[in-house]
Amino acid sequence: MINKQRIRExxxxxxxxxxxxxxxxxxxxxxxxxxxxxxADVREDNAGEKIGGNCGNVLAYIKxxxxxxxxxxxxxxxxxxxPCAGIKPRFKDGxxxxxxxxxxxxDDKAGVVAILEAIRVMREQKLPHGDLQLVFxxxxxxxxxxxxxxxxxxxxxxxxxxxxxxxxxxxxxxxxPGQDSIHVIMxxxxxxxxxxxxxxxxxxxxxxxxxxxxxxxxxxxxxxxxVGLISGGIATNIVPDKVEISCEARSRNPEKLTRQxxxxxxxxxxxxxxxxGKAEVDIK
Ligand SMILES: [Zn+2]
Numbered sequence: 198m199i200n201k202q203r204i205r206e207x208x209x210x211x212x213x214x215x216x217x218x219x220x221x222x223x224x225x226x227x228x229x230x231x232x233x234x235x236x237a238d239v240r241e242d243n244a245g246e247k248i249g250g251n252c253g254n255v256l257a258y259i260k261x262x263x264x265x266x267x268x269x270x271x272x273x274x275x276x277x278x279x280p281c282a283g284i285k286p287r288f289k290d291g292x293x294x295x296x297x298x299x300x301x302x303x304d305d306k307a308g309v310v311a312i313l314e315a316i317r318v319m320r321e322q323k324l325p326h327g328d329l330q331l332v333f334x335x336x337x338x339x340x341x342x343x344x345x346x347x348x349x350x351x352x353x354x355x356x357x358x359x360x361x362x363x364x365x366x367x368x369x370x371x372x373x374p375g376q377d378s379i380h381v382i383m384x385x386x387x388x389x390x391x392x393x394x395x396x397x398x399x400x401x402x403x404x405x406x407x408x409x410x411x412x413x414x415x416x417x418x419x420x421x422x423x424v425g426l427i428s429g430g431i432a433t434n435i436v437p438d439k440v441e442i443s444c445e446a447r448s449r450n451p452e453k454l455t456r457q458x459x460x461x462x463x464x465x466x467x468x469x470x471x472x473x474g475k476a477e478v479d480i481k
Pocket of ligand 1: 274304305337361
């Protein structure tokens with residue numbers, strides 16, 4: 198059976214060490230110690246160097262006793278969002294919460310600890326299983342940087358589960374939206390607003406005209422878009438020559454995502470060009 202007491206102790210141990218994004222070293226070392234204790238073949242890749250962190254992804258392999266079974270991957274991420282230094286979990290009414298001045302770090306230590314418990318139970322009960330590949334990524338928060346740095350040839354599994362989602366026990370997420378971040382700089386031309394406004398091209402007005410033509414919000418049942426951030430201008434007596442706009446598009450359908458992102462980029466560029474300005478568009 199699952200050992201609830203052991204899960205609780207492991208959870209407290211893991212949220213008790215530093216694991217801020219790109220500074221997961223302590224959590225990784227604790228995990229490697231645990232995995233080695235479970236006779237897993239453990240290594241760390243060089244993702245830390247690639248993304249400017251102090252720690253790479255931790256990969257482990259556990260030989261199965263059923264050679265005919267598919268190789269299964271279990272994955273969770275090591276990092277957590279700030280503030281996550283000095284987490285002191287509280288226990289009340291069967292719930293674990295943070296002390297209030299930090300996050301709890303259950304995202305994603307709950308996943309890490311669940312994987313460790315699964316292996317322990319598997320070992321204790323001598324359960325039949327195929328080879329297992331464990332993948333613990335760094336810097337998931339803010340853009341899956343650890344996962345993106347994984348070397349594909351290091352992945353041996355036929356299928357896998359990532360333990361990092363909300364929802365009732367047993368719920369499996371099989372598809373999530375793709376996302377594009379669209380950063381736009383609208384360039385106009387500066388001028389003194391009182392003396393010679395006709396010499397300027399107001400970038401804020403340009404941005405407004407483009408935004409008025411932009412399809413955003415709910416596009417269809419699979420696709421959304423949002424203008425989330427805008428900044429520009431210096432003073433009321435200066436025609437602003439630059440406005441920055443940050444937007445996003447999401448869709449579960451890759452073609453629709455491409456189409457929506459293209460529409461957004463083209464709208465800014467077309468409107469800017471029509472008035473003699475320019476739009477620089479950066480898509481990530
Ligand atoms: Zn997470």
